[in-house]
Structures are given as C-alpha cells and as structure tokens.
Amino acid sequence: MIQVSNLSKKFDSFCAVDDISFTVQPGEVLGFLGPNGAGKSTTMKIITGFLSPSAGEVTVMGHNVKKDPIAAQSEIGYLPEGAPSYDDMTVLASLQFIGKARGFFGKELQQRIESVVAKVELESVLKKRVETLSKGFRRRLGIAQALIHDPKVLILDEPTDGLDPNQKHQVRELIRNLSEDKTVIVSTHILEEVSAVCSRAMILANGKIVFDGTPAELAAKSDFHNAVTIRLGKHSEVVIAALKKLPNVKHVSVSSDDLITVFANDGQSILAEVNQVLQRGNCLLDELHVEVGRLDDVFRKVTLNATLEETTSEEQV
C-alpha cells in the first residue's frame, strides 16, 4: 500500500508537485498519465525515496519514506525513467549485483535470477554487456532488476517506452500477471496502455491531480462516449435532420467522407433512438458502431483545462 498525503515538491521557484494526496491499495494498478513535466516522474522519485519532498509525507507498506527510507526501499521495486543500468557489466552481473545489494546470496540469489530472467525473457542476452543491448532488452533488464526481490510495491516509470508493439504487449502481460497482490504504479504517455493494464487512472497536470478514476470513467468523460457513428448506403439530409431533432442528441457531425457521428447529451445511451430513426427512414447501413470514448480527447480536454486555469489564475494575481 502507498499513501501519499499533501505532497509538494518545489525546484527553486518551479512547483513540480503541488499538494497532492492519494492512496493505492494492494491489487491496484495505478496508471499515471499526464503531459511531460506534469510531475509524474517527480512523484515516483519521491515515493521511492530518491528525492525528498518539500512538504507532505509518503508511506510505503506502513514505512515513512523520509524517516525510514531503508525499510520502505526494501519493499519497493523501481524502474527509473530510461531504465539505467551499468553499461560496463553483463546482464547476469547486473542482476547479481542488484540481488546481492538487496541481501540475497548463493542458492537463493541464483534461483531469484533464474525466475526473473524467465519472466522477462532475458536468457539470450545474459552474457552480453549492457551497452550492447537493444532498447527493448535494456528496458527488460530494468524490469528484472525491479522484480528480483519480489517486491510488494512496484513503481515503473514508462516501462514500455521505446519498445516495439510485440514487446509492449509482453510487458503489459507481465504487469497484468504480477498485479494480483501487489501495489503497482505505472507512468505512461500511451493512453491505450491505461485501459490495457490499469485498474485506475490518474491524470496529473502542472503538479496537480486533475482526474482520478477507473479507465472506464475516464473514457466516459469523452464527448465521444456513447456517440453513434454510422455510414449510410446513400446520403440523406432527411435522416440527418431527424437525428438532430432527437431529444438526447447534442449534435450531429458529418465528415467529408460521409461518416455521420451522433453525439449524445451527457454521454447517455442513444443507440435505440438512433436505430428507430434509421428504421423509419428505411436506411441501408454500411457501418454502425457505438463509441466507448476517446482517451486522447479526454486527456487533451482535462490537461488543457488545467493549464488554462493555471494561467488565468496567475493573471488575476
């Protein structure tokens, strides 16, 4: 479990993290989203004890990170941004070093390395030097280093950055399989990742939490939530006019390639109503689907709003 309360971090005059509080329970996978510079990495660095906060407290599995960093750090597996490792060591030596530094020796060390190597599929590069590894293997070595002590809390800063689609899929599978009894925080730029691996999404902007909820709730904030997209066999202004008149329809947009999107008021379900109109008009359909919501659309809306508010409030001051 991770508890963050009233956490702030200032660098000179710049406020990277601004009074945020949240709790992550075991079994939860929290996805940290946000534009560059929103405070994601800084928050993670404070949780892992690398940075000390300007104000506020963090406890990890009941250990206060500032007062008892060693106890907290033994519970945490951490993949720093960019997955740093010692270039001059082999993959095996790197894992041995991290394992020993975490207090495992002899047979136990060997077993742990074997199991973690199998988990992230590093067998083929064990004897290679880290500097010769591809981005994908580097990232996987980083994850292996974070997993070697089977930590209860896992903090991964952009674990899929720079991986190809297959490798991304692997890493996501890995995180999903891990997460049953662990507390996990993953930061990412990729919105699809949130729906793919996270049970909870949190958007940071300008050091503040601007959204905290499930990925489904995040999608529901989209204008596209429950919107119905149709393509008619034959263009018909009558049908479009009728759709516009429906009580729960906000507006109707027609794209240049005749794709009609019917937006719902407040994300209500409008499929039945739309369907009635289409049947009455005896329309032939080439395509029809209901949108869940577009995450990038919500992301832009939420983070831009936060930035706007920030600038206006600064102007008032």
Place this chain on the structure above:
Amino acid sequence: MGAVKVILSRELQSYFATPLAYIFIVIFLVLSGVFTFYLGHFFERSQADLTSFFNFIPWLYLVLVPAVAMRLWSEERRSGTIELLMTLPISTGKIVLAKFLAAWLFIGLALLLTFPIWLSVNFLGEPDNGVILAGYLGAWFMSGGFLAIGSCLSATTKNQIVAFILTLVVCFLMIVSGFPIVQDVLSGWAPLWLVDGFANLSFLTHFDAISRGVIDLRDFVYFLVLIAAWLMATVLVIDMKKAD
C-alpha cells in the same frame, strides 16, 4: 557491512572491465619511474633510500588521483544509474564509503606495483625498510585524502572534466599551503598560530614527516580526519544535488 562489500566489489570490477584501469596503472608506473630515476637522480645520489621516489609522489598524485576520482559520482549522475543505486535499501553513507574504498584500494594496488623500485634499492644497498614502509603507508593515506576531496567534488557535477579540474585545484591548494612561499607571505604579519595552522593543513607537512620515518600517529589521524570530513561532505552534496 555486507552492502559495502557488494558495492565495493562491483566498483572494483568495473575499473577492470574497461582499459581505463590498466592505462592508469601503466602511466602511474612509467611516470613514477621517470621521476625517481631521472628527475630524482636516484643513482647519482647513491643513497640507499627511496627519497627520490617519495619526493615526487605528491605531484604525481596531484594529477592522477583526480583522474580516478572524477568518475566516482559524475559518471553515475550522467548515466542515471545514481537513481538505481540510491533507491536500493542501502544508506547514502555506506554507498559513499564503498565507492571511496574501491577507488582507494585501486590506487593502493597501483602503488604496490612500484615494488621493483623497492627491489632495486634493496639490491643496490641496505636501506631502512621500516622507513620505506612508512613512506608507502604515508603515500597511500595521502592518496586517500586526495581521493576524498575528489569524491566530494565529483558529486557536484555531471561533467567529469569539471570534476577533474576542481579536484586538481583544491588538491593543489592542500599541497602548497605548507610551502615556504605561502609561509613567507603569512609569517610577516599573521600570528604564529595561523602560520602553523596553514602549515599543518598541508598534505606535504604530514606526508614528509611520515616518509622520513617519523611515525607520529597524529599525521595518520590528520589524513583519516580529512578523509572522513570530505566523505561526509560527499554525503551531504549527494543528498542535496542528486536530482539535478
């Protein structure tokens, strides 16, 4: 102490994983030979001691120890591995100590490899090996002092060259503070305690005493206190600056 040993051995391995360590050792041995035999007039003096060797060691260390120290922390900060290292459940103090000890042992090894000079002097005459042993010990302790300064200054920057130059300048000041030039400048007007204080601050004052075979515990304590102080400063600098 387990964690210190683990980090220490990783550090030592990484010295020898690249040609850097071997290059350093070769340069050190060649230069110490040149200094001893040509500039130090080892043969012409026809005395069975290593004075000509130990006279030049502080100047050799002035250039070579900062070269070892510069990568201690700058490199970790540049490559980002400092984040990996500092989020392990090991205190900053232990990590600083381990990295320092690894570098100190490495420099000690290079120093040991000058043994052919010792063999020559024993072959040619009958030197006082106790004095020579004291000289070696003194040289090693002095290198520790240089190294601790370098450790702290290396933690202040990501740039190894900057770390090297800063260390060189500070170490130079630590050497010359006991020099007649500085002493003469001071002795005209400064109270005696200040003049003595400056002389006592100098590496040379203490190293010369030890290498003449005058074993005074206070000279070793001087180096140990100096090392401890600079290592503590390293811990502070790292805790303050590790983020940028």
